[in-house]
Amino acid sequence: MVRVVALGVALGLDSMRVSAALGLQGCRARDRWILPAAFGLADGLATLIGMLVGNSLAGALDIGTRLVGMAVLAGYGIWLICTDDRQTRARPPTWLPFMLGLDNLGAGVALVGATTPLVAAVSLAGISATMAALGLVAGAALGRLAPIAHARRAAGLVLVTLTVVVLAGAG
Numbered sequence: 001m002v003r004v005v006a007l008g009v010a011l012g013l014d015s016m017r018v019s020a021a022l023g024l025q026g027c028r029a030r031d032r033w034i035l036p037a038a039f040g041l042a043d044g045l046a047t048l049i050g051m052l053v054g055n056s057l058a059g060a061l062d063i064g065t066r067l068v069g070m071a072v073l074a075g076y077g078i079w080l081i082c083t084d085d086r087q088t089r090a091r092p093p094t095w096l097p098f099m100l101g102l103d104n105l106g107a108g109v110a111l112v113g114a115t116t117p118l119v120a121a122v123s124l125a126g127i128s129a130t131m132a133a134l135g136l137v138a139g140a141a142l143g144r145l146a147p148i149a150h151a152r153r154a155a156g157l158v159l160v161t162l163t164v165v166v167l168a169g170a171g
Helices: 002-023 031-082 097-111 117-147 151-167
Strands: none
Touching: 002 031, 002 097, 002 117, 002 151, 031 097, 031 117, 031 151, 097 117
C-alpha cells in the first residue's frame, strides 16, 4: 500500500499544479468541488484501466497519451491567454483532468500486483482529488493576495509554462 500512496502523491502533483494555475482566475464555490472530483475520477479510472490491461497496451500508449495531455493543457492555456478578461468568469474545464489522466494508464501498470485494482484506483482517486482541491485553494488564495488584473491570462501563461517544463523533463 505504501507503493500506491507514494505513486498517488507523485501523480497528484500534476493535479495540484494544474488546479493551482486554474485557481488563480478564481471559481465559484460549486466548481471548487467539481474540478477535484473530475481529477479524482479521471486518475482513478485511468489507473484501474492500466492495471486491467497490463503492460501490453499501456506501454505502447504511454508516450502518446502524455503528449496528447500536454498538447491539450497548452491549448487550453493559450485559449485563456487569448480570451477577453471582461467576459464572465470561465468555469474550470472538467474535461481537462480526463485528458491529463491518460498518462496514468502507465501508473496502473506499475501497480499490477501491488494491491487489488479497485483499492489502487480508489486510493489514487482520493489522493488526486485531495491534491487538486489543495491546488485550487492555493491558487485562489494567491489570486486574492496578489490580485492580477488579467487573471485568466496569468492562469493561461502558467499552464503553458507547465507544459513546457514537463516536456523539457524538469517536471
